Amino acid sequence: MFVYQALGDCYMQLNEQENAKTYYLKAFDISKAIPNFNLSAVITDSLSKVFYDQGNYKQAFEYSFSHRKYVDTLDQLQAKHDVALLDVQKENRKREKDLQDQEKERLRRIDAQYLSMFFVVASLFLIMILIGMFPVSKLVIRIFTFIAFICLFELIVLIAEHTVHDITHGEPLYIWIFKIVLIAVLVPVQHYMEHGLLNFLTSRKLVHMRSKISIKKLWLTNKKPVPQHGTGIEEDTAVL
Numbered sequence: 001m002f003v004y005q006a007l008g009d010c011y012m013q014l015n016e017q018e019n020a021k022t023y024y025l026k027a028f029d030i031s032k033a034i035p036n037f038n039l040s041a042v043i044t045d046s047l048s049k050v051f052y053d054q055g056n057y058k059q060a061f062e063y064s065f066s067h068r069k070y071v072d073t074l075d076q077l078q079a080k081h082d083v084a085l086l087d088v089q090k091e092n093r094k095r096e097k098d099l100q101d102q103e104k105e106r107l108r109r110i111d112a113q114y115l116s117m118f119f120v121v122a123s124l125f126l127i128m129i130l131i132g133m134f135p136v137s138k139l140v141i142r143i144f145t146f147i148a149f150i151c152l153f154e155l156i157v158l159i160a161e162h163t164v165h166d167i168t169h170g171e172p173l174y175i176w177i178f179k180i181v182l183i184a185v186l187v188p189v190q191h192y193m194e195h196g197l198l199n200f201l202t203s204r205k206l207v208h209m210r211s212k213i214s215i216k217k218l219w220l221t222n223k224k225p226v227p228q229h230g231t232g233i234e235e236d237t238a239v240l
């Protein structure tokens with residue numbers, strides 16, 4: 001098909017319209033059989049020029065009219081293609097928006113989980129301090145201290161690992177080395193802080209403070225004396 005068209009173009013440049021017409025007609029028959037509207041539009045335009053040059057104005061007009069129909073068909077197909085492309089782009093934008101919304105929801109859920117973990121850790125330390133204000137056994141204080149520091153340092157490891165994962169793009173070797181260094185630092189720090197807090201919660205100063213702000217003493221101090229109504233009644237009766 002393209003060979004016939006190329007031969008026709010060559011004969012047109014040589015002003016051999018009859019040979020050009022022969023090869024253009026062969027190329028046109030093949031383009032209609034495929035069909036190939038773009039090539040048919042080009043060939044009918046060439047045939048219109050050939051017949052015009054030969055003085056066959058009727059055939060020239062017919063092929064010119066065919067050329068116009070093929071151009072209109074191509075415009076319609078292009079318009080449908082543009083509409084389909086717009087639909088695809090619209091669908092892609094919708095999908096991207098859905099993905100962005102899902103990512104925002106995931107990040108919001110992650111932030112909420114981190115906030116919950118911070119709240120849990122803070123609550124554990126607050127409960128631990130409050131427990132120290134009451135006469136409880138050293139074992140109970142030790143258990144709460146251990147749990148509180150485990151939750152705190154595991155949260156630190158979680159945040160640090162997430163950050164390192166983003167920096168190293170998830171390469172396990174670097175994450176492994178970082179966790180070794182981090183745990184090597186956190187373990188003695190945890191032991192030191194846990195030991196210091198345990199000593200504070202069981203110290204004499206806190207015991208002395210606990211005795212001063214005893215709930216029982218505060219309740220007895222703030223308790224109002226009950227009025228002696230019976231005595232007043234007896235005095236009144238005695239006067240009568």
